[in-house]
Amino acid sequence: MLRLSTFALAAVTAAALLLAPAARAASDQQNLVDEARITIDNLKKDQEFGNAMALMRRARGALIVPSLLKGGFFFGGEGGSGVLLGKSGAYWSYPAFYTLASASFGLQIGLEQAEVIMIIMNEKALRAVMRNKFKVGADAGLAIVTLGSSAEAATTSAAGADIVVWASASGAYAGISVNGSIIAPRPSWNHAYYGRAVTVSDIITKRVVKNRGADGLRDDLASVR
Numbered sequence: 001m002l003r004l005s006t007f008a009l010a011a012v013t014a015a016a017l018l019l020a021p022a023a024r025a026a027s028d029q030q031n032l033v034d035e036a037r038i039t040i041d042n043l044k045k046d047q048e049f050g051n052a053m054a055l056m057r058r059a060r061g062a063l064i065v066p067s068l069l070k071g072g073f074f075f076g077g078e079g080g081s082g083v084l085l086g087k088s089g090a091y092w093s094y095p096a097f098y099t100l101a102s103a104s105f106g107l108q109i110g111l112e113q114a115e116v117i118m119i120i121m122n123e124k125a126l127r128a129v130m131r132n133k134f135k136v137g138a139d140a141g142l143a144i145v146t147l148g149s150s151a152e153a154a155t156t157s158a159a160g161a162d163i164v165v166w167a168s169a170s171g172a173y174a175g176i177s178v179n180g181s182i183i184a185p186r187p188s189w190n191h192a193y194y195g196r197a198v199t200v201s202d203i204i205t206k207r208v209v210k211n212r213g214a215d216g217l218r219d220d221l222a223s224v225r
Helices: 002-045 052-058 123-129 151-157 187-194 200-206 212-222
Strands: 059-069 078-089 096-102 113-120 142-145 163-169 182-185
Touching: 002 052, 002 059, 002 078, 002 113, 002 123, 002 163, 002 187, 002 212, 052 113, 059 096, 078 113, 078 200, 078 212, 096 187, 113 123, 142 187, 151 212, 187 200
Parallel strands: 142 163
Antiparallel strands: 059 078, 059 113, 078 096, 096 182, 113 163
């Protein structure tokens, strides 16, 4: 009996050690999803960008980067992790995991990080972002604008845009440009979050996977009115 108990304990310990890295990885993804939800809540409360809510209602998708860091992320450059969700009718997809990286985002002096939402206004722009690696501003067929620091400016500048960038740092306009930055999917994070290898199209377009941990974020996006 002692030998059996010892063997069982060893088996449980070994299984726990094997599962621990996967559990930590899944936790990383869930933390990012939870942070993205906070960013959406901040967008809703941001009085400087009155038009952003109307844009989100008409959006075809959104890339949410809760923490865009200045320095130390990408060989001395700047960037952060984010989630991409697509919208069909009133329903948002589950998130696909992405990185947004650049040599420089041109953050204002004194700002070390910002939260960013790329509001994707049409199918053409969503397909572009879903590519394996998308360079912002390299596609002359896409119009990309950054919201100004007032509702009036936002309404004017966003007219006819394919992608509209909202950026905020501690409630203040971050004044960044994402042109030249690289947007790329994170297959290993998608795998960890959904428990199997999936493509961005599987998540955003075909919608063949689910993770209930993202339902709060999806509900928050669907509640934008």
